[in-house]
Amino acid sequence: MAHTQTQDVLNRLARIRGHIDGIQKMVEADRSCPEIVVQIVAVRSALNQVAKILLKDHASHCLVDAAQGGDFESELASFRKALDLMI
Numbered sequence: 001m002a003h004t005q006t007q008d009v010l011n012r013l014a015r016i017r018g019h020i021d022g023i024q025k026m027v028e029a030d031r032s033c034p035e036i037v038v039q040i041v042a043v044r045s046a047l048n049q050v051a052k053i054l055l056k057d058h059a060s061h062c063l064v065d066a067a068q069g070g071d072f073e074s075e076l077a078s079f080r081k082a083l084d085l086m087i
């Protein structure tokens with residue numbers, strides 16, 4: 001099965017890239033630290049959402065494919081490792 005969320009992930013990453021460029025401009029313009037931190041927190045939240053989408057997509061496709069193909073334990077270990085990084 002193919003990943004179904006690839007375009008959504010790419011779109012979100014493009015928006016995040018733009019947001020980071022905006023943060024860089026804020027720093028260059030000597031905006032206040034609290035304003036910059038608020039934007040950094042927003043980017044972090046957006047990245048967390050991308051990670052959640054990827055993990056859900058992985059569970060829906062890669063784990064299912066691995067279960068059907070016999071490589072489930074390896075895929076499950078990989079999934080758990082990624083999940084541990086998120087938590």
